Amino acid sequence: MRVIIVGAGQVGSTIAASLADSHEVVVVDIDPDRVESLTYAIDVLAVEGDGASVDTLKEAGIEKADLLIASTDDDETNIVTCGTAKTVGDAFTIARVKSTKFLNTWQQAEGAFGVDHMVGTNLLTAQTVVRVIGLPAARDADTFAQGVVQMAEFTIAPDSPVANQTVQEADRFESLTFAALLGDDEVVIPRGETVIEPNSEVVVIGSPESVRQFGTAVAPDAEAVTDVLIDGGSDIGYHIARLLEDQGLKPRLIEQDPKRARELAEQLPGTTVMESDATDREFLEREHVDDVDVVVSALDNDEKSLLSGLLAKRLGANRAISVVDNGAYVDLFEEVGVDVAVNPREATAEEITRFTREQHAENVALIESDRAEVMEIEVDGESVLSGKPIRESVGDLPDGVVIGAITRNGEFVKPRGDTVIEVDDHVVVFVDADAIEEATPKL
Incomplete structure (x- = not known):
C-alpha cells in the first residue's frame, strides 16, 4: 500500500515509523529540517513542500496513493489537503483536527470536505x-x-x-x-x-x-472516584467535564477567563464552573483540594499544567492527571510527580494507526507510544488462529505475541491452551513492536 503522510511532527512521524517496514510511505512537510531528519531516521521517501498544494501532492505520487493522512498541527490545512487530494486521486483520506466544530460538521455529512475519515484530537484526548x-x-x-x-x-x-x-x-x-x-x-x-x-x-x-x-x-487504598477537579476550560477540559457528567459525576472546573467561564457554565449544567486561577493556592485551599480524588490539568500551556498538577498534589489531592501537548514532556511530568501524563498527539496517532493495519483489525492501542500494540482482530479462515487450539496456533506466531481475550457472539471467552478459536471470533492480542511486521499478516 502506498501511503502519503502530510505533516512530519509527532503524529506523522509515529505513524510513518509504524508503517515503513510493510508499506511504501511518503512523508510531506514544509520544514526542510524535519524532512532531512526523517530521511535519516526511517526508511521513507521524504518530500519538502506544502501538502495542500496539488503540485507537491503530485510530486509525492498522490495519483498512485491508496491512503493520504493529513496530520499537520493546523485543522484547515489538513482539511484542504484532503480536498486537494480528492481532485487528482482516489486515495482514502484521513484528516486530523483539534476543533470539534469541524468534526461535528463532518459527522453530520460524512464525506464532507473530501475527508473520508476525521480524527478529533481533543475528543480522543478527553x-x-x-x-x-x-x-x-x-x-x-x-x-x-x-x-x-x-x-x-x-x-x-x-x-x-x-x-x-x-x-x-x-x-x-x-x-x-x-x-x-x-x-x-x-x-x-x-x-x-x-x-x-x-x-x-x-x-x-x-x-x-x-x-x-x-x-x-x-493499589488497595485507591477508592472509587467521586470528586474530580478540572483545571482549565479548554476544549479538552470541556469534553472531559461533559463525559464525566454522562457517567453521573458532578465535576468542578476552574476557568480564569470570565467570558469562557460563563459559556462553560451554560453548556455544562452538571458541572460547577469556578472563575479563578488554577494555580492560586489560597483558592485551591478554600475549595478543599485536599479532598479531591483526581485533579485534571487541561490548561493551554504545558508549563502551567505541570504547575497546577504538582500544586494540587502538594496540597493533598489524591491523584493528578495532566494533558501534555509536547510529547517530549510526558516522561518528565511523570518523573516529577504527575501520576499520568496524556499526550493528545499520541492519542491521535493511535486512532489513525487503526486505519493503517490490516483490514480486519478492528481497534488498535499503542503501548508506551511505540513499544507494543494491543489490537483487536476479527478472525477469518486464513488466520493461523482459526480452527486450532491456542497452544498449537501460537507456534505459528513470533515471540512477543499474547492472546489476551476472545469474544464470541458478544460474550467474553478467556483464552486457555485448549481453547479453539473460531472464524468470526474477535481476538484481542498483545504484540511486541519487534513482532508486529511478522505477526500482523498471520493474525
Missing part, C-alpha cells in the same frame, strides 16, 4: 483521560470488542501487595490475562514463575470487572 479516571490505579486504559474487553497498564509501586509476587500468585482473577511486563529496556512476556518487579509496568487484558479487581489488588 476520552483517554476519562478512561484513566475510571481505573484509579491505571496509567493507561482502552476498551475493545464494544466494551466487552478492557486493556489497562498499571505501574507497580514498591509498596503494592503485588510487588515481588510471581504472575501465578498475582493471577487470582477468572477473566484476566497478564500480557506483558514493561521494564526500562525490555518487554517481558510473562510466565507463571515471572516475578513482578517493583516499579515495573504490567499490561493486563480481560473483562472490565476483572481489570478493575486487579487494579484494586495493585
Whole structure:
C-alpha cells in the first residue's frame, strides 16, 4: 500500500515509523529540517513542500496513493489537503483536527470536505483521560470488542501487595490475562514463575470487572472516584467535564477567563464552573483540594499544567492527571510527580494507526507510544488462529505475541491452551513492536 503522510511532527512521524517496514510511505512537510531528519531516521521517501498544494501532492505520487493522512498541527490545512487530494486521486483520506466544530460538521455529512475519515484530537484526548479516571490505579486504559474487553497498564509501586509476587500468585482473577511486563529496556512476556518487579509496568487484558479487581489488588487504598477537579476550560477540559457528567459525576472546573467561564457554565449544567486561577493556592485551599480524588490539568500551556498538577498534589489531592501537548514532556511530568501524563498527539496517532493495519483489525492501542500494540482482530479462515487450539496456533506466531481475550457472539471467552478459536471470533492480542511486521499478516 502506498501511503502519503502530510505533516512530519509527532503524529506523522509515529505513524510513518509504524508503517515503513510493510508499506511504501511518503512523508510531506514544509520544514526542510524535519524532512532531512526523517530521511535519516526511517526508511521513507521524504518530500519538502506544502501538502495542500496539488503540485507537491503530485510530486509525492498522490495519483498512485491508496491512503493520504493529513496530520499537520493546523485543522484547515489538513482539511484542504484532503480536498486537494480528492481532485487528482482516489486515495482514502484521513484528516486530523483539534476543533470539534469541524468534526461535528463532518459527522453530520460524512464525506464532507473530501475527508473520508476525521480524527478529533481533543475528543480522543478527553476520552483517554476519562478512561484513566475510571481505573484509579491505571496509567493507561482502552476498551475493545464494544466494551466487552478492557486493556489497562498499571505501574507497580514498591509498596503494592503485588510487588515481588510471581504472575501465578498475582493471577487470582477468572477473566484476566497478564500480557506483558514493561521494564526500562525490555518487554517481558510473562510466565507463571515471572516475578513482578517493583516499579515495573504490567499490561493486563480481560473483562472490565476483572481489570478493575486487579487494579484494586495493585493499589488497595485507591477508592472509587467521586470528586474530580478540572483545571482549565479548554476544549479538552470541556469534553472531559461533559463525559464525566454522562457517567453521573458532578465535576468542578476552574476557568480564569470570565467570558469562557460563563459559556462553560451554560453548556455544562452538571458541572460547577469556578472563575479563578488554577494555580492560586489560597483558592485551591478554600475549595478543599485536599479532598479531591483526581485533579485534571487541561490548561493551554504545558508549563502551567505541570504547575497546577504538582500544586494540587502538594496540597493533598489524591491523584493528578495532566494533558501534555509536547510529547517530549510526558516522561518528565511523570518523573516529577504527575501520576499520568496524556499526550493528545499520541492519542491521535493511535486512532489513525487503526486505519493503517490490516483490514480486519478492528481497534488498535499503542503501548508506551511505540513499544507494543494491543489490537483487536476479527478472525477469518486464513488466520493461523482459526480452527486450532491456542497452544498449537501460537507456534505459528513470533515471540512477543499474547492472546489476551476472545469474544464470541458478544460474550467474553478467556483464552486457555485448549481453547479453539473460531472464524468470526474477535481476538484481542498483545504484540511486541519487534513482532508486529511478522505477526500482523498471520493474525
